[in-house]
Amino acid sequence: PDNYKRLIEEILTLKNDKNYMILAHNYIIPELQDISDFTGDSLQIAKWATKINNDNILFLGVDFMAETLKILNPEKNIIVPTKNSTCPMANSLTPEIIKEYKDKYPDAPVVLYVNSTAECKALADYTCTSSNAVEIVNKIDSDTILFGPDKNLGRFVAEKTGKKVVVIPGETGYCYVHNRFSVEDVKKAREKYPDAKIMIHPEAPEEIRSLCDYTGSTGQMMKFPEFEEADEYVVGTEIGMIHKLSKTFKDKKFYPLKEDAICNNMKKNYLKNVYFSLLNEEHKITLPDWLIEKAKIPILNMFKLME
Ligand code: 13P
Ligand code: SF4
Incomplete structure (x- = not known):
């Protein structure tokens, strides 16, 4: 020590x-x-x-x-x-896959979760995060959207916006930490903490999300207990969140939905x-100028839509 x-x-x-x-x-x-x-x-x-x-x-x-x-x-x-x-989910999408889908859906805007590589962002129209994905897709003037790489977040967005969300790359795009939450985990948590509210990240599969009380990004999870009467919360995301929540809401209790929900990276x-x-003073992040210029466009487009 x-x-x-x-x-x-x-x-x-x-x-x-x-x-x-x-x-x-x-x-x-x-x-x-x-x-x-x-x-x-x-x-x-x-x-x-x-x-x-x-x-x-x-x-x-x-x-x-x-x-x-x-x-x-x-x-x-x-x-x-x-x-x-690194983020294995971000790496599941490649520029080649995006180009392939753009050929198939030439009129559909490409919305990429920020969990994507700079090379993929360079081919996107908008980025989004788990906090604003629904808002961004709602505001885009198109009924069909190419969305990647998280299939679970893509399905959440489809459900909330009613738009046709084509997920790219498809079944292989998910976060291994959140995709592993199971119905059994939620059942156990309900039994162990019957008075607790269960929060879940939109990177979790739909069948788990539907059993929980609140779906939100890690930032949104930080706000949820502020407006709730409950004294106990089960947290369906990476365990790092427990520290921040417990430090912020000292009178409330927070339990992980799964003890080993750990992002190794x-x-x-x-x-x-x-x-x-x-x-x-290492390791310095360097990116070629052309990539910075191209990848900046969808990020700034996201900010513009949020104004
Ligand atoms: P947040 O934007 O909710 O922090 O999500 C990032 C992430 O990588 C979740 O796994
Ligand atoms: Fe990627 Fe880790 Fe976030 Fe999962 S928890 S999306 S692996 S950064």
Whole structure:
């Protein structure tokens, strides 16, 4: 524990000396959330990115989020503790698959979940996040939408908007953390915590979502307990959320829907590599200018639709 405390002190010293801001996704380990300047969901991170004054940012999350930060702040120095923290769902979609579907549905706009690579974003008309996917698709003037890569979020959007949502790549596009929640998990949680409200992320399958009390992004989950009388909540997303919820709502209790709902890639950010990242100012996010220019378009289109 002494070493651990010293490591945190050294990280904070480096952060101050080198003038870095630390920005983290809600799934990051508690120790790192606690020393971050900002924690949020993917939409909050993207929005925050447009307002940062600091030139140096250490980002804790997965690669597509760091890329989005770079796309919105090409002139800033953005570093990550590891280049290996990726999102398998984002990687399930490729530019080739998008082109194939664009040929089949030439008039359908392409809406991509921010959980996608910069190369795929470069071919999209709009991006969306789990907080605003329904709003964005509702506002687009088309009844047919090509949507990827999350089939579960795509189905949620179809259900809420009544539009024809063609999911790309299809069955292989899902998040392994959220797709593993089962009917049995919800049944067990109801038995164990009969008074609790169950929250679920829209990346979970429809048959699970329909059994829960509230569906929302990690950012929306942070607001739900504010307006509810319940003292207990079961949280159907990555376990990193439990820390943030418990810290924010000190009088309420939060339990994971599944103890092992862990995004291994988010957990590749830990104290030691954060220390070395600040010490050596690595690993820098770099993207070619053409890619930044193209991938920025659907992100800015998303912001415009939200105005
Ligand atoms: P949020 O935008 O809800 O934070 O979701 C990001 C994500 O990767 C969920 O698995
Ligand atoms: Fe990707 Fe799922 Fe991890 Fe989110 S939780 S970053 S969707 S693998």
